[in-house]
Amino acid sequence: MTEHEDRLIRVLLCEVLGGERPPDVAERVLARAFARRGGGRRWTVRVAAAAALVIVVSAGWILLQGGYPGPRISGDYQVVGGGPVRRGTVVATRGGRAELFLGGYCRAEMAPGTRVRIVGRPRAESLALQQGTLTCDVDRARGAFTVTTDVGTAEVIGTKFEVTLTDEKGGEKMMGRQMFVRVLVGTVLLHGVWGSVELAAGEEAAVPPQGKIYAGKPVYRAKTHPAWAEKGRVIGPVRPGAPACKVEVVNAAGTVVTSATLAKGAKGYELEFLAPAVYTLRVSAAGFATLEVKGLEVRAKHDVSVALEFDAAGEQPAPGEKKIHAGKPVYRAKNHPAWAEKGRIIGPIRPGAPACKIEAVGAAGAVVKSATLAKGAKGYELGFLAPGAYTLRVTAEGYPKLEVKGLEVRAKHDVSVAIEFGN
Amino acid sequence: MRRDELTALIRTHQAELYRYLRYLGADRSSAEDLVQETFLAALQSDVDLEPGASAAAAWLRGVARNLFLQWCRRNRTSPVRIDSETVERAEAAWHSVFLRGGDGFDYVEALRKCYEGLPDRQRRLLDQRYGKKMSRARMAEAASMTENGIKSLLRRVRAALADCIKRRLRLAGASRG
Numbered sequence: 298m299t300e301h302e303d304r305l306i307r308v309l310l311c312e313v314l315g316g317e318r319p320p321d322v323a324e325r326v327l328a329r330a331f332a333r334r335g336g337g338r339r340w341t342v343r344v345a346a347a348a349a350l351v352i353v354v355s356a357g358w359i360l361l362q363g364g365y366p367g368p369r370i371s372g373d374y375q376v377v378g379g380g381p382v383r384r385g386t387v388v389a390t391r392g393g394r395a396e397l398f399l400g401g402y403c404r405a406e407m408a409p410g411t412r413v414r415i416v417g418r419p420r421a422e423s424l425a426l427q428q429g430t431l432t433c434d435v436d437r438a439r440g441a442f443t444v445t446t447d448v449g450t451a452e453v454i455g456t457k458f459e460v461t462l463t464d465e466k467g468g469e470k471m472m473g474r475q476m477f478v479r480v481l482v483g484t485v486l487l488h489g490v491w492g493s494v495e496l497a498a499g500e501e502a503a504v505p506p507q508g509k510i511y512a513g514k515p516v517y518r519a520k521t522h523p524a525w526a527e528k529g530r531v532i533g534p535v536r537p538g539a540p541a542c543k544v545e546v547v548n549a550a551g552t553v554v555t556s557a558t559l560a561k562g563a564k565g566y567e568l569e570f571l572a573p574a575v576y577t578l579r580v581s582a583a584g585f586a587t588l589e590v591k592g593l594e595v596r597a598k599h600d601v602s603v604a605l606e607f608d609a610a611g612e613q614p615a616p617g618e619k620k621i622h623a624g625k626p627v628y629r630a631k632n633h634p635a636w637a638e639k640g641r642i643i644g645p646i647r648p649g650a651p652a653c654k655i656e657a658v659g660a661a662g663a664v665v666k667s668a669t670l671a672k673g674a675k676g677y678e679l680g681f682l683a684p685g686a687y688t689l690r691v692t693a694e695g696y697p698k699l700e701v702k703g704l705e706v707r708a709k710h711d712v713s714v715a716i717e718f719g720n
Numbered sequence: 721m722r723r724d725e726l727t728a729l730i731r732t733h734q735a736e737l738y739r740y741l742r743y744l745g746a747d748r749s750s751a752e753d754l755v756q757e758t759f760l761a762a763l764q765s766d767v768d769l770e771p772g773a774s775a776a777a778a779w780l781r782g783v784a785r786n787l788f789l790q791w792c793r794r795n796r797t798s799p800v801r802i803d804s805e806t807v808e809r810a811e812a813a814w815h816s817v818f819l820r821g822g823d824g825f826d827y828v829e830a831l832r833k834c835y836e837g838l839p840d841r842q843r844r845l846l847d848q849r850y851g852k853k854m855s856r857a858r859m860a861e862a863a864s865m866t867e868n869g870i871k872s873l874l875r876r877v878r879a880a881l882a883d884c885i886k887r888r889l890r891l892a893g894a895s896r897g
Contacts, residue, residue: 298882301743301813306878306885307850308742309831314851319738320752323730326759331723377825379732379771389825410832428829 365419369398374407387414390429397424402439406432417443426476430461437483448476452486510542510580510588513604520600529595531568531578536606538624538715539563542582544605546593549575566605571595578603621691621699624715631711640706642679642689647717650674653693655716657706660686677716682706689714721763725771730759732771736824737784744788744810754791758784774823785811826889834884842877849874 298306311317370382373393382388388397389412397405399415399422407413411429420440424431427446435442435453442453444460451460461477478485513533520530531546544566545556554576555568578590585607593601608622624644631641642657656667657679665687666679679689689701696718704712721729734755741751761783762769769776789804818824835843848854848862856874860867 298879299813299817301810302817302882303875303878304745304810305743305813305818306831306881308739309828310835310846310850310878311742311853312739313828313832313835314847316851316853317742317748319735320755322734322752322756322759323727326730326756327723327727329756330726330760330763376732378823379773410829412829 366398366401368415371396372407373409377412382415384415384417387412387427389413399424399442400440402436403442404434405444406434408432416445426460426462428462430459432459432481446476451476451478453483458483458485509608510582510585511606511608512578512580512588512590513606515590515593516602517594517596518600518602520598527573527597528570529573529597529599529601530571531576531593531595531601531603532566533603533605534565535559535563536604537562537564539605539607540582540585542580542585542607544568545579545581546571547577547579553579573597580605582607620719621693621696622717622719623689623691623699623701624717626701626704627713628705628707629711629713631709638684638708639681640684640708640710640712641682642687642704642706642712642714643677644714644716645676646670646674647715650716650718651693651695653691653696653718655679656690656692657682658688658690664690684708691716693718721769726759726763728771729762729769729776733777733780734759736777737780740781740814741784741788743814744785744807746788746791750791754784754787757787761787777823781811781814820889826892827885830885830888830892831881833888834881837884838877838880842880845870845873845877 312319368382368384368386370388372395373391374388374395375391376382377387377389380386388395388407390407390409392409394409395407395411397403397407397413397415399405399417400419403422405413405424408430411431412427413429413431414425414427416425417423421442422440423443423445424433425445431444433442433444433453437453444451446460446462448462451458458481459477459479539559539562541561542559542563543556544559545553546568548554554571557566557568559566573596574594576593576595578593579587580590581587588605590603593603595601650670650673652670652672653674654667654669655677656664659665666682668677668679670677684707685705687704687706689704691699691701699716701714704714706712737755737758738751741754742748746754758780762780767779769779785807789807792803818827820827835846838846845859848859849856856867856870859865860870863870865873
């Protein structure tokens with residue numbers, strides 16, 4: 298920490314913890330400024346004239362707009378970057394709450410620490426929630442209203458709901474952002490690339506679902522480590538499709554003894570030079586619940602091998618239950634000279650797949666393209682798709698149907714969705 | 721500049737200017753005076769300052785910095801010993817550490833979150849010192865420690881906060897791509 302950083306933190310702590318709020322000098326500056334100019338009476342007249350002009354212009358504008366009101370806000374807020382509150386503006390609450398009024402029919406209460414951008418248009422109001430919690434009260438009969446986040450969209454069907462966007466699960470650990478929606482009155486449609494769900498009053502949902510990390514059974518192997526005769530290792534393979542993650546070895550006192558940060562797609566990990574003892578292996582990754590493998594016994598000249606697997610869907614099928622899993626869609630720009638204005642949905646299929654059918658369903662619900670795959674197929678390709686939103690549907694005998702909604706096909710792009718058939 | 725324009729300019733930038741002057745080393749009352757002088761200078765200038773624009777913020781900071789240096793030269797008896805070179809270095813750090821191409825909002829938010837994630841004891845310590853403005857001597861007495869012990873402890877907590885803020889901003893930057 299540099300001296301400047303330290304000073305900055307001290308100043309901000311005083312401000313944030315309430316020990317020293319920046320003073321409001323507006324009245325004093327204005328008194329000094331306009332007393333100096335001696336034009337007190339003159340500016341009063343000017344302000345009155347300006348106010349009259351503003352009223353006339355506003356009335357004309359409102360008449361032209363059919364009386365549609367602009368965004369208004371009250372409470373403890375600040376406009377990020379300054380300026381008036383209008384569409385495109387980002388507003389954030391400070392220590393208290395604030396209320397946003399949109400179009401005369403939406404009221405959004407912003408909890409402390411909430412930040413939103415005002416988007417949308419007349420009678421189709423929308424807020425882009427960047428962080429925090431919004432409680433929204435909407436008169437649906439007068440217009441549409443949505444709250445969007447980078448996770449998904451909550452669209453009003455009923456009247457009152459609450460949306461929270463959080464990245465706080467697990468404090469400083471690398472955890473993903475989640476959107477929590479609680480419906481207070483009416484119905485809300487919640488959708489994103491992960492699919493869609495309709496919530497009724499009293500219901501709540503967190504999306505996208507938290508992924509889970511699974512560990513294989515520890516395997517102990519004697520090894521010759523000439524460099525560390527009295528030490529051992531915790532190692533292991535990581536199954537394909539792993540996200541960036543952190544692997545830590547924690548001792549009995551709860552202290553992290555050694556750790557490794559793995560890049561996305563890493564195939565294995567190795568934690569070395571561990572004194573013989575009993576440890577816990579901790580694995581954390583954004584969007585996944587933290588995994589702890591307790592009771593690992595590290596022995597001198599031995600490896601303990603623990604395999605890791607990441608399940609982004611967060612659901613482990615019950616024994617005997619069959620399920621089709623889809624990976625997160627990955628968009629890649631490609632040069633397809635043959636179809637300059639078209640795109641593709643492609644992807645690998647994990648070995649051992651049964652015979653199955655893969656379909657691209659257009660926004661109107663019609664199957665636009667399909668492919669029937671033989672048993673053991675290692676991949677699929679649905680080409681020549683016009684740009685637009687599609688649903689990928691996968692069906693196979695003995696498996697429940699899988700639908701991956703909200704896939705955006707772009708010209709000269711591939712959307713890759715990995716498919717896995719689980720037992 | 722009209723009265724309403726000046727009011728908007730003050731309301732938008734006064735908090736940041738005060739924070740900036742305190743960061744440069746001005747005491748509370750001097751920082752308050754210098755913020756007022758900065759806006760009066762803006763009123764007298766012919767520069768077109770749009771409230772909220774980063775150019776306006778940078779121009780006001782420049783004026784505040786010069787006024788602060790003049791203040792330092794006038795108050796040679798002040799315990800604050802600051803020359804133009806030190807102020808330039810502080811300005812560079814303000815840009816690279818605090819603003820980071822934005823308005824500093826992300827940094828303040830990261831600080832808030834990191835503070836909330838501290839253990840209770842450390843949070844209480846920061847509250848006493850920076851929230852309630854307790855002297856180090858009083859804190860030392862309450863905690864049965866020496867003043868130097870409290871000083872070191874506070875510094876360690878601030879260093880932990882600085883690390884946490886960096887990590888948060890790095891992760892936020894990475895997730896934005």
